[in-house]
Amino acid sequence: MAINSAAWLTEAKARPFQVKEAPIYTPEAGEILVKNHAVAINPVDGSLQAKAWWPMNYPTILGQDVAGEVVAVGPNVTRFKIGDRVVGHAVGIATKRLQDNAFQSHTILQINMASELPASVSYENAAVLPLALSTAACGLFQDDFLKLQLPTEPRRSTSQALLIWGGAGSVGSNAIQLGVAAGYEVFTTASPKNFEYVKKLGASQVFDYSSITVVEDLTKALQGKVLAGAMDTIGFAATPPTVDVVIKSEGSKLVSTVKGGFQAPEGVTVKSVFGTSLKDNHVGKAVWENFLPRALEAGTYIPAPSPLLAGKGLDKVQDAIDLQAKGASAKKVVVTL
Structure with a gap:
């Protein structure tokens, strides 16, 4: 026993x-x-x-x-x-x-x-x-959040972009990889010392979150692209610039965030994620059963x-x-x- x-x-x-x-x-x-x-x-x-x-x-x-x-x-x-x-x-x-x-x-x-x-x-x-993966999945794929197409192994592509604010943290590291596996071109932020790290995870372009021109730089990079949405994996001070980029870009006006309490301006929706909610809907099985085992076995998910x-x-x-x-x-x- x-x-x-x-x-x-x-x-x-x-x-x-x-x-x-x-x-x-x-x-x-x-x-x-x-x-x-x-x-x-x-x-x-x-x-x-x-x-x-x-x-x-x-x-x-x-x-x-x-x-x-x-x-x-x-x-x-x-x-x-x-x-x-x-x-x-x-x-x-x-x-x-x-x-x-x-x-x-x-x-x-x-x-x-x-x-x-x-x-x-x-x-x-x-x-x-686990928790970081689930939190990212909740924000990206649940019906009442970004509702992106689900990740697959092998991957399929879309023509849309995805913004992940805070790509080097635990949730951000998973959000980048899930977004790429779901077929989106991922734009992210990080400190310069972590630029290569987030690119290794699949980010297409990375920007210094502490730069005074970060919103302007991201908005310019996203010109001509359709934004499928944004996920703020930091919260608090990171939410306003995430929202600013979304406002100034073409596409979805929804931001998933790991922290609540932000009063979004008119025309933008900001929703906070609870990282266990996928256990009660289709996203849990889609990520944990259908996607992750294959991706880990293939070595495409780090x-x-x-x-x-x-x-x-x-x-x-x-x-x-x-x-x-x-x-x-x-x-x-x-x-x-």
Whole structure:
């Protein structure tokens, strides 16, 4: 019988996490149980610990990014078998079930939020993907957001352009690749030190977000092109210039953003993304089941950004969250288990 342990958040704003025994879970229909080999840290993890802004029942477990090995499958699950290597998005923040969180040795994943993982991709590299991939997919493909054509492997092309503001971050790295895989010409912003990085991910043109002429430069580059929409992967100060480019360009006037609260001017719609919502619609399966396994196997989708290893074991989760809070440009903090 497997034994489970977790990095517990014992009460609101508690610090540090306490590593203790946790229940061992049984997967239900449409679920798999994964023995985690690597988990990644997202900014939301530190925010939830420090500020307790999301309603949670304590003690609780955090974390959304897992990569590991299938150790049990639910009734009628045929896509996965015991021993399969997988990467997946743990959606406990939405379901409020302990078994659906990442910072433990075993996690339940929905099969429409998990991908087979080829031997060519390590667990620590794969773990950087889930929440950032899902967030980008929500903003790009959901019906009430940009509603772009879905990504495919092999790729197909469109004649339209896509703006991704903040291409070097976790969400931006995935948004660029998903946009390219869906057939769009991607224009993005980054700091000059990350220009080559975002071009490697598939961006057609990249612009310095700190330049005083960045809006003018992007608008000029987009002349003669039809914009399918824009995704602001940074929020706050990044939203106004994203909106400005959209206003001055031909095409869609919709901006997906990772942060809410922006009052858009007339004629433009700005909508904030919740990165787990694709679990309940066609986008989850389209990305996690139909696209990602093939793209990872073909080597056309790069797990990005690169992992920054914070140590091994659940007792390193607090150190990892603290490390993430200090900032890691073009890197994502990962703990191996």
